[in-house]
Amino acid sequence: MKHKRFALVSLLPLLFSCAGANVDLNYVQELNANGDEDFVVLQLTDIHWNYSTNIKEASAYLNNTIKVAKELKGHIDLIEVTGDTLLVANKKIATTIYDLIDSWGIKWAFTFGNHDYEGEWSEAWMNELVSSSHYQNAVLPELVNKYDKVDGYSNYVINVKWGNDMNWQIYNIDTHNLVQQSGSYDYDYVHPNQVEWYKSQAELAKKADNTYTPSIAFFHIPTSEINDMKEEEKIGGIKDEKYCPGKTFSEFYGVAKERNCRGMFFGHDHSNDIVWKHEGVVYGYGVKANIELYSTEKDDVSITGCALYSLHKNGTFDLEHLIIDYDNMEQGKSSLSWEVKDL
Amino acid sequence: MSKKKYIAFIIEMVLFIIASLAFYQGFHYWMADIDGFKRIFKVCPMYLTYFLVTYVLFAYYFLTHQPNEEKRAKTLKVNGFGLTIGGGLVLVLVIVNMILGNYEFGNVSLIFPVDLIIIDVLVAAVGVFTIIKKSWILEKMPVICKEYSKPKWLTVLSRILAFLYVWIAEYFLGAILMCPTYIDFSAPAFGWTIPLYLLMILMSVVLFWHEYYLVRESAGQPIPKKNENITKIVLLSFATVVGLFVVVSDLFLGETTYYVSHNLQCILPIDYMISLNLGPRLLALCPLIALWFNFIMSMTLMKKKVAEPLS
Numbered sequence: 001m002k003h004k005r006f007a008l009v010s011l012l013p014l015l016f017s018c019a020g021a022n023v024d025l026n027y028v029q030e031l032n033a034n035g036d037e038d039f040v041v042l043q044l045t046d047i048h049w050n051y052s053t054n055i056k057e058a059s060a061y062l063n064n065t066i067k068v069a070k071e072l073k074g075h076i077d078l079i080e081v082t083g084d085t086l087l088v089a090n091k092k093i094a095t096t097i098y099d100l101i102d103s104w105g106i107k108w109a110f111t112f113g114n115h116d117y118e119g120e121w122s123e124a125w126m127n128e129l130v131s132s133s134h135y136q137n138a139v140l141p142e143l144v145n146k147y148d149k150v151d152g153y154s155n156y157v158i159n160v161k162w163g164n165d166m167n168w169q170i171y172n173i174d175t176h177n178l179v180q181q182s183g184s185y186d187y188d189y190v191h192p193n194q195v196e197w198y199k200s201q202a203e204l205a206k207k208a209d210n211t212y213t214p215s216i217a218f219f220h221i222p223t224s225e226i227n228d229m230k231e232e233e234k235i236g237g238i239k240d241e242k243y244c245p246g247k248t249f250s251e252f253y254g255v256a257k258e259r260n261c262r263g264m265f266f267g268h269d270h271s272n273d274i275v276w277k278h279e280g281v282v283y284g285y286g287v288k289a290n291i292e293l294y295s296t297e298k299d300d301v302s303i304t305g306c307a308l309y310s311l312h313k314n315g316t317f318d319l320e321h322l323i324i325d326y327d328n329m330e331q332g333k334s335s336l337s338w339e340v341k342d343l
Numbered sequence: 344m345s346k347k348k349y350i351a352f353i354i355e356m357v358l359f360i361i362a363s364l365a366f367y368q369g370f371h372y373w374m375a376d377i378d379g380f381k382r383i384f385k386v387c388p389m390y391l392t393y394f395l396v397t398y399v400l401f402a403y404y405f406l407t408h409q410p411n412e413e414k415r416a417k418t419l420k421v422n423g424f425g426l427t428i429g430g431g432l433v434l435v436l437v438i439v440n441m442i443l444g445n446y447e448f449g450n451v452s453l454i455f456p457v458d459l460i461i462i463d464v465l466v467a468a469v470g471v472f473t474i475i476k477k478s479w480i481l482e483k484m485p486v487i488c489k490e491y492s493k494p495k496w497l498t499v500l501s502r503i504l505a506f507l508y509v510w511i512a513e514y515f516l517g518a519i520l521m522c523p524t525y526i527d528f529s530a531p532a533f534g535w536t537i538p539l540y541l542l543m544i545l546m547s548v549v550l551f552w553h554e555y556y557l558v559r560e561s562a563g564q565p566i567p568k569k570n571e572n573i574t575k576i577v578l579l580s581f582a583t584v585v586g587l588f589v590v591v592s593d594l595f596l597g598e599t600t601y602y603v604s605h606n607l608q609c610i611l612p613i614d615y616m617i618s619l620n621l622g623p624r625l626l627a628l629c630p631l632i633a634l635w636f637n638f639i640m641s642m643t644l645m646k647k648k649v650a651e652p653l654s
Contacts, residue, residue, distance in 0.1 A: 051375035051389070052382040055450045088375040088612060091524065092452065117608040118615065120371075122527030177604045178615060183594075185604070185618040293378055 027156045027201060029132075029139045031078060031107060038310040038318070039160045039168065040073045042066070042106075043080045043218065045267030045285075045307075048115065048292035049097050050087035058290055059100055064329045065289065065306050066104050069322055072333065073308060076106050078139075078158065078170070081130075082267045082286055083113020083220030087293065090120045094129065102135040109139050109170070111154040113220035113267060114177045114187060127153040140172075151191040152176055157201050159213075160311060168311045169205050169213050171198065171261075175221035179248060187268075189223045189246035195255050202259040212260035214315040222266045223250040226283060233277035236338040237284065237321055238303065240271035240296040257281050262317065262343070265307065271296035273303055273321055275340075282319070282343050291326045301334050302326040316342045345562035347485045351407050352558040355400075355487070356551060360516065362400040363547075365462075367517025369393025374612045385445045388436035392459045395429055395466045397513065402426060402473075406480070408488045408557075415486070419477055426470030434463035488557040493640075501640065508633050511625065512550050515543035518610045525609050535592060535602035538585045542626040545582060549630050552578065553637065579634050586627035593623045 033039040044065075049058060070076055081101060086094055101108055110130040117123060124146065128134060131142030145153040152174025160168040176188035190198075205213045222245040245268075256264065263282035270293060275284025286307040288295050296303045304326050310318040320339035324332060372390040376382050402422035409415040437459045440446050446456040473480060493501075519540065527533065552574060559566050566574075596602075603623065608615055611622035 051372050051451055052386045054385075054445070054447070056447055088371050088609075090451070093450070096450070114615075117604070118612055120521065120524040120609055122525050122530060123605065124527045124530065125525075176601075177608065178618075180598050180601065180603065180620055182598075183620050185615065185620060188604075 027141065027197075028204075029109075029141065029156060029158045031139070031158055031160055033077065033160060033162045033311075033313070034075065036162065036313060037075070038073075038312055039077045039162075040075060041078045041080055041170065041216075041309040041311065042069050042076045043082055043265060043267075043286040043307040043309070044085075044101075044289040045082040045220075046084045046113070046270055046288045046293075047081075047097065047290045048084055048087045049093055049290070050089045050292065051093070053089075053093070053292060055093070055096060058292070061304075061324075061326060061329055062100060062289065063104075064332075065322070065324055066106075068324060068332045069306055069308060072320075072322065073310065079104070079106050079108040080170075080172070080218045080265075081108060081110045082218050082265070083111050083175075084115040084267060085110075085113070086119050087115050088118050091125070094119060094121060094126065098130055098135065098138075102137050105137065107137050107139050108135075109156075109158060109172050109218070111172045111219055112152065112174050112176065114175075117177050123153060130154075145174075150193055150197045152194060155194060155197060157205075159205065162313045165313075166205065166213060167313055167315060169202075169215035171201070171215055171217040171256075173198070173217055173219040173252075175219045175223070175246065175266075179246065181247075186248070187221045187244065187246040189221065189248045190219065190250040190252040192251065195251050198252065199255060199259070215256075215259070215261045216263040216265065216309065216311075216317070217256060217261055218265050220266055221246050221268050222264075222283075222285075223252060224248060225250070225253045229276070229278045229283065235275040235277060235282065235284070235319065235340050235343070237273040237275050238271075238296070238298065239274040240303075241269055243272070244269050253281075262315075263309070263319075265309075270294050271303070273307075275319060275321075277343075284319075287321050287323065295326075298336055300325075301328075301336055303336065305334075305337070312342075319343055345564065347483075348487050348558050348562045351485050351487050352554060355403060355407065355554060358400045358403055359513070359547070359550070360520070362397045363513040363516035364520055365393040365396035365517075366510070366513040367521055369397075370514060370517075371612070374616075377616070384436075385440055388433050388440060389451075389456075389459060391429075391433045392437065392462050395426075395433060396462060397510075398429060399426065399466060399469055406484060407486060410486050410488065412481075416477070416481060419473060419480060423470050423473030423477065426473065427467050428470070430463045430465075430467030430470055434460065434467060437463060485561075487554075487561050489561050497640070501636070504633070504636060508546075508629060509550065511629055512546040515610075515626065516547045519543050527606070531605050532600040532602035533606060535596065535600050536606045538589050538592070539607065539623055539626055541585050542582075542589065542630060545578070545585070545630045546626070546633075549578060549582075549633055575634070575638060578630075579638070582630040582634055586631055589623050589627045593620065 085097055128142055130138055131140040132138045133142045154172050154174040156172050158170040159166045173190055178185040179188045202212055224245050224247055226243055226245050265284055265286055267286050270288045272285045273287045287305045291302055302325050305322045305324040308320040318341045323334045323336040325334050369390040372386055376386040405418045409418050437456055449455055452458055614622045
């Protein structure tokens with residue numbers, strides 16, 4: 001959301017002048033799969049650490065989730081932290097959660113959620129904290145998003161390679177925060193210039209036969225189009241609250257579908273972990289990774305844990321929601337977990 | 344005597360600044376648990392501790408703004424006990440939380456929860472001191488306002504408005520003082536937030552000026568009428584121009600610049616919780632209402648003065 005066009009008419013235009021830095025706008029990061037094995041992505045979302053969080057207990061839960069997922073899949077290649085990691089908090093709490101994530105020794109990517117702006121920090125500070133310039137396992141390229149003209153900070157791509165073959169792309173897209181509309185706020189969406197950015201990145205990754213590389217996209221706030229989708233092809237999970245997408249229409253879904261995007265995954269609604277297929281594309285919520293703010297329960301088991309995406313070399317993927325009860329984490333994977341293969 | 348009054352005024356201002364920081368911090372602790380109050384037992388002592396600092400300011404204000412000797416003694420007694428009991432009770436709650444393992448050392452601030460203990464002990468100590476040294480305080484502590492003859496309804500209304508205003512001003516002064524933690528001069532649309540920051544400062548400037556006016560009056564060195572009027576006109580003009588700018592820019596450019604959500608979300612958490620853009624409007628209106636109210640009140644009192652001069 002860097003609306004710099006308005007900077008020229010503002011009171012102190014000089015204060016806006018972050019442009020002009022000579023930065024190589026390379027949004028692409030590259031990660032390699034191990035041999036012919038699947039590339040496993042673990043999604044953590046809506047952790048919501050804040051001043052009231054019992055950090056020791058919440059850390060133990062996250063550590064256990066990673067341990068159980070590793071045991072289940074053998075390895076985790078990338079952790080996708082899809083927003084709302086924090087709530088009303090300070091820099092100390094923010095640093096503690098990202099130190100913890102980095103301590104797992106697994107590459108991790110980050111997208112902003114609407115609550116990530118509520119703490120005692122600036123967007124720029126948070127962007128720098130979660131970037132590769134600060135943490136050795138973070139893959140977010142800091143400077144690109146600071147100096148470009150694309151709205152948002154966490155727009156970047158991870159190319160996943162098997163040897164020399166790039167068989168998957170993972171898109172991280174910033175769905176920002178809130179959009180002001182006539183004195184009230186609505187949730188934001190994927191802006192038109194982000195859609196253009198996505199198009200350009202997809203073009204760059206076209207294969208030799210002129211086809212688009214398969215991709216999945218992670219972002220925090222689902223856009224309004226999900227309200228029009230019927231979940232006739234429900235894959236799994238529960239819907240325990242009304243969807244809370246942004247109200248503004250985004251062209252992103254249509255554009256992404258045309259460019260071989262196989263799945264779009266978000267967070268935001270804590271009581272939904274439903275996943276469905278619509279016109280050949282998989283859409284769905286991740287699993288809330290903590291009980292902060294609010295969460296849902298089924299059969300006395302908290303619907304918390306993580307989502308796992310195993311990307312196959314052949315362009316298909318498996319999806320698993322690993323549910324681990326917050327109060328009985330030592331029991332590991334709950335029977336409410338579910339898995340679907342070869343999507 | 345007038346020197347003592349000015350010192351009392353300076354103490355009041357210093358207390359206001361400290362209370363602003365504390366109120367801002369306490370408010371954010373409160374916000375962290377506002378959704379369902381699931382951890383009220385843990386979080387309540389955290390914000391109450393910081394809100395107690397505001398209570399110290401109010402107790403000091405009650406004491407120094409009560410010209411009636413009898414009422415003043417009663418005020419001192421009540422607030423002395425209030426501070427002692429308040430500080431003591433919250434201290435007990437903090438200790439119980441520590442014993443139960445709810446507070447992890449250093450996880451909120453560098454010395455947490457020692458900061459809570461220090462504040463609660465200090466507040467309780469101020470309360471105890473007030474009770475023990477009641478006569479000494481009554482003798483030494485000057486009154487820094489004159490007794491005005493006002494209709495009862497006006498007294499009640501002005502007190503309610505003053506309390507609301509002080510809380511809002513405290514919060515925003517706290518936000519300004521804490522800005523090194525969140526301000527980003529290179530943030531998108533930062534320029535549009537400058538008028539809002541100015542209004543945050545203006546709210547406290549209006550209070551400072553009001554208190555300065557009172558102390559000068561009570562010290563028998565009233566601000567010359569010309570200077571008073573110039574100050575009022577300057578403050579009113581500033582509040583009107585900047586307030587209007589904020590309202591108009593918010594109405595017409597807020598949707599496209601995103602200046603609030605880029606830069607001020609940590610200051611305006613309630614706005615985001617209820618999805619209403621109240622903060623900028625509140626900031627635009629508060630100084631204007633306060634200044635006009637003060638202006639109308641002083642006119643009323645002036646008329647009264649002319650009709651039946653106050654002794």
